[in-house]
Amino acid sequence: MYRFLLTPRWWGINVFVLLAIPFCxxxxxxxxxxxxxxxxEHRTANEQVSESEREAPRPFAEMLPVTKATSGEPVTATGHYGKQLLIPDRELDGRRGFYVLTxxxxASGEALPVVRGWLPGVADAAKAPAPPRGExxxxxxLQASETPGDNGVSARGGLPAGQTAAISAASLVNLVSYDVYDAWVTLAEADTGMQVVPTAALPDSxxxxxxxxxxxxxxxWFAFVGFVIFMxxxxxxxxxxxxxxxxVGLVPDKEPVAVATAAHELVRDSG
Incomplete structure (x- = not known):
């Protein structure tokens, strides 16, 4: 009864099944x-955040470039605040608002983007507190530069003057006359009247x-295994x-049927 398993057709089926199952x-x-x-990676990142909260901040230049190991680490930097920009359409605790970036x-001449805090509502320069003067x-x-699509970052252009869509050197360098570090910092304690911006996870982590x-x-893939076995x-x-x-003679033998079908097709083609 099972002699059909030795036919070429069933050899092909069996070989396919034997290869498909381990492949899936x-x-x-x-x-x-x-x-x-x-x-x-998620657990490690959480552990690093917990550890970083207990570590003393280090000079940000020592932590560059930003990697999975250095992202979120506490850093410190000294300088003078310069140009201030707003980053619209940023969500915090389920509310829409904007970042205040200064x-x-x-001392190196390059500028470090610093997110001083978050404010609710539509981006408005009048709402953003002025940065402190002096050193x-x-x-x-420490955070990695953003790209459109990361952490909800919008890729839309045509923003009003004084606003930018992403925190990245590539976009900020076009708005100022000096070089910008390819990283940014969110303050551990937001300036007066603003909320702290939480640390963002690196993309693909x-x-x-x-x-x-x-x-x-x-x-x-495991469902495919079951499907192959079922079939x-x-x-x-x-x-x-x-x-x-x-x-028992309920159906004709397959070989005569196959011969008859082949003969019919041959006659049809020759005609």
């Missing part, structure tokens, strides 16, 4: 590993949308039923 299991396991890696001119020393969390995409792909058993069952029907 491998890809599912790989996607699961990526998800676990992102979970571990460039800190350091100041700021303390806050922690439990973001991509992490749960990895988990979804894991489920899909193999279904084909096997149909083949067994067909073989039994042929043995």
């Amino acid at each position: 299991i491998f890809l599912g396991s790989w996607q699961l590993g990526r998800f676990e890696d992102r979970v571990q 460039l800190l001119r350091t 100041v020393t700021v303390t806050g969390a 922690g439990l973001d949308l991509k992490a749960f995409q990895n988990l979804g792909y894991t489920a899909e 193999w058993f279904r084909l096997l069952r149909r083949e067994i039923e067909l073989t039994r029907d042929m043995e």
Whole structure:
């Protein structure tokens, strides 16, 4: 009854199943590993934030460039506040508002973007408190430059004068006549009348949308394993039923049927 398993067609089906199952299991396991890696990164980031809260701030220049290890670390910088800009459409505690960003001119000549705080409502320069005069020393969390799409950053242009969409050297250098560091700092204690801006996670790290995409792909690949096995058993069952029907004469033998079909097609083509 099971002699059909030795036919070329079933050899092909069996080889496909034997290759497909480990292939799907491998890809599912790989996607699961990526998800676990992102979970571990998220835990590590939280541990680093907790540790950084207890560490003494270090000069920000020593912590550059910003990496996953240095992002969120407490840093300190000294200089004079210069140009002030507003960053609209920033959400905090479920409310819409804007960041107040002031460039800190350091002794090196480059400016460090400093987010002094957040205010609710539509971005309005009249609402933003003026920065302190004279030399100041700021303390806050080191952040990586933003790009459109990161942490809800908008890519829209056409903003009014005195506003910018992203905190990055690439965008800020076009608004001032001096160089800007490719990083920024959010103050540990916001200036008067403003709320502290929390530390933002680096893109592609922690439990973001991509992490749960990895988990979804894991489920899909393991579901494919079940689908392949289900289809193999279904084909096997149909083949067994067909073989039994042929043995009792309920259906004609497959070979004569195949010969007749081939002959019919040959006649049709020749005509």
